[in-house]
Amino acid sequence: MxxxxxxxxxxxxxxxxxxGAKNEALQILCAVLLTPEKVTINNIPDIIDINKLITLLGNLGVKIQKNGNSSITFQADEVNMGYLETEAFKKEGGSLRGSIMIVGPLLARFGKGYIPKPGGDKIGRRRLDTHFEGFINLGAKFRYNREDHFYGVEAPDGLTGTDMLLDEASVTGTANIVMAAVLAKGTTTVYNAACEPYLQQLCKMLNSMGAKISGVGSNLLTIEGVEALGGCEHRILxxxxxxxxxxxxxxxxxxxxxxxxxxxxxxxxxxxxxxxxxxxxxxxxxxxxxxxxxxxxxxxxxxxxxxxxxxxxxxxxxxxxxxxxxxxxxxxxxxxxxxxxxxxxxxxxxxxxxxxxxxxxxxxxxxxxxxxxxxxxxxxxxxxxxxxxxxxxxxxxxxxxxxxxxxxxxxxxxxxxxxxxxxxxxxxxxxxxxxx
Missing domain, CATH: 3.65.10.10 (Enolpyruvate transferase domain)
Incomplete structure (x- = not known):
């Protein structure tokens, strides 16, 4: 130590x-999983939590190319979903609070997402209900293994847009639900959504990739699902x-x-x-x-x-x-x-x-x-x-x-x-x- x-x-x-903003970077990096095309992220902070997430993405099969100081290009065209069921993933995913936000993109694009109970600061209870209730509202089936503290959501036939009122304005919960909803069939409305600048940044990035999100900056987001997303370049605040x-x-x-x-x-x-x-x-x-x-x-x-x-x-x-x-x-x-x-x-x-x-x-x-x-x-x-x-x-x-x-x-x-x-x-x- x-x-x-x-x-x-x-x-x-x-x-x-x-x-660069840590809390924005955690969301933005997870969003690269939504497309097989190249995504370049600039102003990435060189800190432990972000580097852990980048390593996790690499182990998932995401191609990572460092462009220079604080700029990285990601390409998730060969994601290895089998990694989610390994002991290595349980250890890596459990050491980082931000790992929870890979679930929404994986669920939207591949029909399933798993995560061990995430770590992070010991500052009191940090519930995950908002995330998983949102996924369930979009049509996913939820399961939880109490022995391994392992969460899973599956939607083999895809997600379907719906109207939802969040029980709390969770930033990471809103981010996860938005990333799941952008590829869902139909329209999703999220009321009591978080509206922090970092969440706004995520929505702007997704729109630049081809998503259709309106109400950005307010607590009522409307997301029209699209077939696929493309690449983009984004700078972190x-x-x-x-x-x-x-x-x-x-x-x-x-x-x-x-x-x-x-x-x-x-x-x-x-x-x-x-x-x-x-x-x-x-x-x-x-x-x-x-x-x-x-x-x-x-x-x-x-x-x-x-x-x-x-x-x-x-x-x-x-x-x-x-x-x-x-x-x-x-x-x-x-x-x-x-x-x-x-x-x-x-x-x-x-x-x-x-x-x-x-x-x-x-x-x-x-x-x-x-x-x-x-x-x-x-x-x-x-x-x-x-x-x-x-x-x-x-x-x-x-x-x-x-x-x-x-x-x-x-x-x-x-x-x-x-x-x-x-x-x-x-x-x-x-x-x-x-x-x-």
């Missing part, structure tokens, strides 16, 4: 360019979670940082949520400029003077993946914040590590925490800690970079799952961080 050693309390300065991470890093370390090419129109409420914490953000073209907050940052209260509450919600609400960042940034704000993590019941448990560093946090229950800001009057103290998941890991890294002394973060593979060469990129703007 690797570790990071971080000397904190150093002001950083410079420019940083966000990687910059990662909004990484952009939010750099905003938090700049504020906590009182650093002057420019985040390049952020795709402002796809950031939604993210900039405004950080502004509510008192952080100054300037729009410069398609960049974000954060000046050094030498005098700290003050939390804005609600209009009636009550404590600011920041909660996650389906898009266009605030993404749950940034609540851990907001929480750590609030530890040094002037003022208090209530963090309400609605989606996952285990995601806030990392706060005990911040409390060990001197943060004032009251964990009210698994979903809510009150953060009492220090206003930089009491600096966080260095410690040794372990990263429990991707987003908590980056939050602890930000805390360590602002803390007094040298911190050690263990289990950094969790951070590497979602952030590309993060130690190199931080050193480029002046951070003292060593991988060991």
């Amino acid at each position: 690797g570790i990071f050693k971080i000397e904190g309390g150093i002001q950083l300065k410079g420019e940083i360019t966000p990687q 910059p990662d909004m979670i990484e952009i939010g991470s750099w905003i938090g890093l700049a504020a906590m370390t009182k650093s002057e940082i420019t985040i390049k090419n952020v795709s402002w129109e796809n950031l939604g409420v993210i900039p405004n949520v950080f502004r509510k914490l008192g952080i100054t953000l300037e729009k410069k073209g398609d960049d974000i400029f954060i000046p050094a907050h030498v005098n700290g940052y003050e939390v804005k209260t609600d209009i009636d003077g009550s404590i600011l509450t920041i909660a996650d919600a389906p898009w266009p609400g605030f993404t749950p993946d940034l609540l851990s960042i907001v929480l750590v940034v609030a530890t040094q704000a002037k003022g208090d914040v209530l963090i309400h993590q609605k989606m996952f019941e285990s995601r806030l448990f990392f706060v005990d590590k911040l409390i060990d560093m001197g943060a004032k946090i009251i964990l009210c229950d698994p979903h809510r925490a009150v953060v009492i800001g220090h206003d930089f009057k009491s600096q966080l103290k260095a410690t040794t800690m372990s990263s429990p998941d991707i987003r908590a890991g980056i939050s602890l890294l930000i805390a360590a970079l602002s803390a007094k002394g040298t911190s050690t973060i263990q289990n950094i593979e969790q951070i590497d799952r979602g952030y590309e060469r993060i130690d190199e990129r931080l050193r480029a703007i002046g951070a003292n961080i060593v991988r060991a």
Whole structure:
């Protein structure tokens, strides 16, 4: 297991360019299974979770040609469906949460799809019901082997379009259902669909391949099934979670940082949520400029003077993946914040590590925490800690970079799952961080 050693309390300065979006890439890469023609994907992040999925696609028989930095051409003209029934697939598929999204494309094109219980972050229960109920609505037969935790759906005569109301606006569930429906007979409507930018990107890519999807960007999608899809070229958006991470890093370390090419129109409420914490953000073209907050940052209260509450919600609400960042940034704000993590019941448990560093946090229950800001009057103290998941890991890294002394973060593979060469990129703007 690797570790990071971080000397904190150093002001950083410079420019940083966000990687391609992890959560978009997981969907887009699975979509290459829908056509036998070549699909070129650009701006692919070089991170553990994405590389695992690319390896899995290769083992399925997808031809993979690297074109250069972050660009790959895929061709799924000789898919080996027998691989789905091997022990190797059970091991590989079970190590990656995003592997669930191969099921929709395989079901649509080949009439069957299998998946072991997928892995990923241990942040609470992450149900798969939305995915499989969608497939069943399209006419697939579902089976589940409890001993092996192995899921299967089959539709040897093809899928048939239908109207469905999703029980939750699941991003991956919506993506999986859309990818299954594009080759179904007839028309499918999906109400309460997720409408995140990454889901919009998937729909735009599928339309460029010949799909007929309307309502993109809304929570009501209409999909007219087509006979076949062709190839295309697609570019992945910059990662909004990484952009939010750099905003938090700049504020906590009182650093002057420019985040390049952020795709402002796809950031939604993210900039405004950080502004509510008192952080100054300037729009410069398609960049974000954060000046050094030498005098700290003050939390804005609600209009009636009550404590600011920041909660996650389906898009266009605030993404749950940034609540851990907001929480750590609030530890040094002037003022208090209530963090309400609605989606996952285990995601806030990392706060005990911040409390060990001197943060004032009251964990009210698994979903809510009150953060009492220090206003930089009491600096966080260095410690040794372990990263429990991707987003908590980056939050602890930000805390360590602002803390007094040298911190050690263990289990950094969790951070590497979602952030590309993060130690190199931080050193480029002046951070003292060593991988060991």
